[in-house]
Amino acid sequence: MEKKTDNTVRLQDVAKKASVGVGTASRVLNNHPNVSEEKRKRVLEVMEEMGYRPNFVARSLKTKSTKTIGLILMDITNPFYADILRGIQDEVTKADYSLILTDLGTKGNHLPKAIETMGDKKLDGIIYIGNQVDDDSAQLFLDTRRPLVFVSTAVILVNKELHDDFFSIEIDNENGAYEGVMHLIHRGYKRIALISGVKGDQNSSVPRMKGYKNALEEKGLHINPQWIHHGEHSFKTGYEGMKGFLSLSKVPDAVFAISDMAAIGAMKAAFELGYRIPEDIGVIGFDGITHSAYTHPTLTTISQPRYEMGTKAIQLMLDQIEGRVQKGRRVLLDYRLVKGGSC
Amino acid sequence: MEKKTDNTVRLQDVAKKASVGVGTASRVLNNHPNVSEEKRKRVLEVMEEMGYRPNFVARSLKTKSTKTIGLILMDITNPFYADILRGIQDEVTKADYSLILTDLGTKGNHLPKAIETMGDKKLDGIIYIGNQVDDDSAQLFLDTRRPLVFVSTAVILVNKELHDDFFSIEIDNENGAYEGVMHLIHRGYKRIALISGVKGDQNSSVPRMKGYKNALEEKGLHINPQWIHHGEHSFKTGYEGMKGFLSLSKVPDAVFAISDMAAIGAMKAAFELGYRIPEDIGVIGFDGITHSAYTHPTLTTISQPRYEMGTKAIQLMLDQIEGRVQKGRRVLLDYRLVKGGSC
DNA sequence: TAATTTCAAGTATAGCTTTTCGTAAATATT
């Protein structure tokens, strides 16, 4: 009961030296009221003098709060996610929480393991940013019985029902895409191709493709299946998609890319084949990453409020952790058409 | 001693149901030898049946190991760092550790707080990736008394002495820069400008500028102070640097950028002013981020083994945590000139 | 057979903090 194996100083060491009970010392530490000014001062002095630092692990065991939020994300390599992370980080820092990050990466399905570990480590909440999650993983999320926030992720189906015990933050993807394609049409483009994401992904691919089709149909333009390319949110996807389009007998005159990464890859491919942008072929992207302002020509894009998505995510998380809200809901943020020189 | 407030199942619940001592249950959990096959099986069954999940926090309190590594990095928005993170993440996942991330961002000095928090939360080790740290923060790092790995960071000075109780992973920045500039010279460029990082930063700015100067001096080329621009590793810095150079009466014919981000920004500025790359002005970058392969023309760059830097960082970290090494050392990895079309 | 070794398995304790509880003292109320 009085072993000092290493030289860490414990609260009871402080208490003893200050001649108070360990309970009192704890109260001082946590700014509880019922402690006399005299003892408070003495304890504080001794803490300073001995260089006492509270043990977070022991505290967590007792309070059941780790002051740590888990963040699972798709691919940190994509600046879109990195920008969201910046918002998350700033807000987390402000609230004195820590962040446990799991970057899923592209190879292998590490999601179930990641969710379970975050539950086991007693994180106070979990944020997920990425593609739609399958039903099994969705169930795992709920099983952790922790506050959840999904960013830029389609609402999940569990047992074929919509759950309302988590938050989600998105933009109106369908209308965003619609507006982007409309912009192309207004600029005079008529043969508009689509570089999409993972087929069937309810997060970005499905709603954005819907917006794309809505716009074309509304204007009576032809939807050519050959002009739709599926892939990831990567340079490579855009590059390959564009290469494919430009090798067809009937070449499109504009491309709507589901992400800026893909748009940049597409531009590269067009340039390589000697096409001029925007004269020969127009390009529009989606996301609004910083990078899109540094291509030549500058990329026109549907910009998402990335930083704000991050800050909002943490705010909603803290609302849940601190019991200010009960039911989850879907939060829609505004997107914005940023006009560049690519179309 | 027998309160069940919520429905979490504890090891002692498992033990009771399996009619064994809690010690035995613990041994089963940790694969200790001295337990009969019969009881092991029974305990395992009960665990499965009750859905038992070990409490990491309680375990950490006892074992003094959190199975969590801290990562402090400069700016996740820079793909160079994001790529390193990918390597770190993969290796961390493999070893069944978690990662607590602190992205310092650009505004405010959050480093001291970040270090202290990671110490307080009893993380098993800390990795730092970024600019040179000041002496005070360096001392804080050492005060945590935890394994340390510094990636792409200049060796730190504490009390004006070189410490050897931490690891660092770098490339030979001076020679890398030297080689890059030499490449420009061999391609026929003679008026070579430099877009550098933070002035005096021993991490990248100082050694790379040294390599830059070495090359110029060796070839008897003029070093023009007006052709040196300081800033950050960002698009903006490169953009502004190049704009500045091209407004001078005596314009350079090539630019060596300290990072690919800056190089891309510089290319953008040159294009805007109607310069052709590589005909009118040559550009070479540093880092080798994926992005550099998708500019037009493709960016020539000194590529750093980013992913490997990450995996190596974790390997060295685990070596320390698991006691396989005592003294720290400096690890140099290989860089590589990747020839693009920008010079 | 008795003594010794070996091993399985149960018990108690440590790890550090917060919180509950009970007591004593101080203050307020009548």
Added chain:
DNA sequence: AATATTTACGAAAAGCTATACTTGAAATTA
């Protein structure tokens, strides 16, 4: 002045696991 209420504070429990220690039985040896 006597009682009720509030406040200060120490002792101990609780949170959950791992480990050191202990015990008892079985196996080995003399």
